[in-house]
Amino acid sequence: MPGVTAAAPNNAAEKSPKMKMQSGGKKVLARIKLLDGTIFETPIDKRANGVELLNIVCSHLNLMEKDYFSLTYTDHNKILTWLDLTKRISKQIGDAQLEFKFEVKFYPPDPAQLQEDITRYQLCLQIRDDILSGKLPCSFVTHALLGSYLAQSELGDYDPEEHGTNYLEELRFAPNQSPELEEKVMELHRTHRGQTPAEAELHYLENAKKLAMYGVDLHPAKDSEGVAIMLGVCASGLLVYRDRLRINRFAWPKILKISYKRSHFYIKIRPGEFEQFESTIGFKLENHRAAKRLWKTCVEHHTFFRLASPETPSKRSGLFPRLGSRFRYSGRTQYQTRQSLIDRPPPNFDRTLGKRFSSRSMDGELC
Known part of the structure; x- marks a missing residue:
């Protein structure tokens, strides 16, 4: 080191299916599934590089710590592939429709060192995806603890009159969510009174980063x-x-x-x-x-x-x-x-964890 040397042979560029163009032929329509489950559509120049599309998405999300994130697409071998940000999109996708997922590529070992709450929120969304898909295995106890912090972030302090006993039905936090697990989450949620959404999300990340498969x-x-x-x-x-x-x-x-x-x-x-x-x-x-x-x-x-x-x-x-x-x-x-300090007031943004998992209508639309 200080750097690992990385020798490798040449490899011919891969080709894929047909690109969908808008009228006029100079622009193409890109569809990106965001981490909150919504679809963001944007026209881009057909000669654009990957980094141009990522910048558009991060601007839409008001994200400045964008280096941790990137875009994936499904290649013609049905393999999820990271978009090369330095190359023209059309040379990577070929003639396929421009459909991508916005995802965390580099998981920060210490999320507390991220500069903005909005970045930590996007990381929370990614970790939730990883947990729900089974990519990030958790024990019952960890599912309950993480779920309680998500409940605090999304719903605020527990209020028996407002929330009742079934208030977690619309909040997905585990792949095999059971009444027993929801009961434990409700019990822990009551102990988080007074935590702001940003504080609850930081606690969520501080516990998630300790999981064996975090960021692997x-x-x-x-x-x-x-x-x-x-x-x-x-x-x-x-x-x-x-x-x-x-x-x-x-x-x-x-x-x-x-x-x-x-x-x-x-x-x-x-x-x-x-x-x-x-x-x-x-x-x-x-x-x-x-x-x-x-x-x-x-x-x-x-x-x-x-x-x-x-x-x-x-x-x-x-x-x-x-x-x-x-x-x-x-x-x-x-x-x-980390050296590039962000100088702006903390941006306002909507937390949509509950909305995202109360409806599965977006599932399967992309990639």
């Missing part, structure tokens, strides 16, 4: 013995899971180099205290695209969380083959976004 991007793979595993990329490094249990962890400072070749992904590890030589560990992914996707995810997470600023293509060395991928993470790093 999982990729199915096989180890050197052909055993099925999951590789997880997160702020702290690369994690290895087998049967839902973490069996290994490679922190970014321990990793010297990441690379992929065909369907194989490799990490070169620093020698330990009593070791003399570096070691290379290999994993087999489903195919070349999956290996490259994992490699790119590692490059982006390492750069965002570990480096003060992104590496530039001019910093190429003998470790990078001439025909290797030129991909680098080009956005701001976490260090840079």
